[in-house]
Amino acid sequence: MSRSFQTGGIVLRNNRFGEIHKGVTLLSPDHGLFSAVAYGAYSAKGKLRSVTNPLCAGTFFLYRDPVKDAVKITDMDCRDFFEGVRSSIAKFFIASVWLEMVLKTFGGDAAETFALLRGSLRLLEACAEEAAPRLLVQFLWRYLGLAGCAPDTGACAGCGEARGENRGLVYRRGVSGFFCRGCAGAPGAGGLVPLSAGALNYLAYSRGLPLEKAAACAPDAASFAALKQALLFLAEDFAGGPLNSVRTGKGIL
Ligand SMILES: [Zn+2]
Structure with missing residues (x-):
């Protein structure tokens, strides 16, 4: 896995940390189950706010920070929002x-x-x-x-x-x-x-x-x-x- 990578995935779970940051657990066909962080995703204007909720599926653009050994979500192309399932x-x-x-x-x-x-x-x-x-x-x-x-x-x-x-x-x-x-x-x-x-x-x-x-x-x-x-x-x-x-x-x- 290079520092920047992308993968398909489905969001399974969120957890909040700090005031506005969102921990996201994903299932990816390439990397299995793993966690990543969507910084600012709980703020009102966070661009990753809605597309990192559970059930969202699409392509995740990620960055692995080798120092913190953490994965950050830099962007998400949401293909399936599953509105009919949510409603x-x-x-x-x-x-x-x-x-x-x-x-x-x-x-x-x-x-x-x-x-x-x-x-x-x-x-x-x-x-x-x-x-x-x-x-x-x-x-x-x-x-x-x-x-x-x-x-x-x-x-x-x-x-x-x-x-x-x-x-x-x-x-x-x-x-x-x-x-x-x-x-x-x-x-x-x-x-x-x-x-x-x-x-x-x-x-x-x-x-x-x-x-x-x-x-x-x-x-x-x-x-x-x-x-x-x-x-x-x-x-x-x-x-x-x-x-x-x-x-x-x-x-x-
Ligand atoms: Zn028997």
């Missing part, structure tokens, strides 16, 4: 879950994660509000898949017995994998989420589809509701604890 409470909470997941758990391939996040946000921006929960499910399922943490939909994680496409499996809070009834055991503190054959077939089938097509179909409403709950739990299992966005989005997500 819908339901979409905004979904996007917040995605950003928090990446912030807390990123450790994989930066280019793949960036492509999934930006592609999901662009579809979320454009979709009807009732389609948004399907994108939530698809993002989480694909993100877990990239991390190698997506449970097998075809067999019990306990006894290994093949599921067969007419049978469901059970998600158990805090335990990775889906289980047959016999292996799922009694509901623990977190409870069990039964997943129908339709929900599991949907996960298995949609894995091979482009995101847009996968999010255009879904199992029946009850199966989908259970699937969404199980994936939000799996996301928290993967993050190693509760997600603030899931807690605050309860009843909306």
Whole structure:
């Protein structure tokens, strides 16, 4: 990395320091997760004020100060502002879950994660509000898949017995994998989420589809509701604890 460089990126988080300076955490396809400083971005006239808020995506022009070992944002060409996501409470909470997941758990391939996040946000921006929960499910399922943490939909994680496409499996809070009834055991503190054959077939089938097509179909409403709950739990299992966005989005997500 030379002193001046540029990269694509999505802003995941801000933090204020001093009166007017903004710390910006970015996901870049080239450099993964990193922090940079937008000096003056909290002042009324700061040119980086709006384009360094969470969700903004585009090209960042950066300068690495070798003495301070800090990266400064000198300019930003914002290509996606995601106004449609910001103006819908339901979409905004979904996007917040995605950003928090990446912030807390990123450790994989930066280019793949960036492509999934930006592609999901662009579809979320454009979709009807009732389609948004399907994108939530698809993002989480694909993100877990990239991390190698997506449970097998075809067999019990306990006894290994093949599921067969007419049978469901059970998600158990805090335990990775889906289980047959016999292996799922009694509901623990977190409870069990039964997943129908339709929900599991949907996960298995949609894995091979482009995101847009996968999010255009879904199992029946009850199966989908259970699937969404199980994936939000799996996301928290993967993050190693509760997600603030899931807690605050309860009843909306
Ligand atoms: Zn079993």
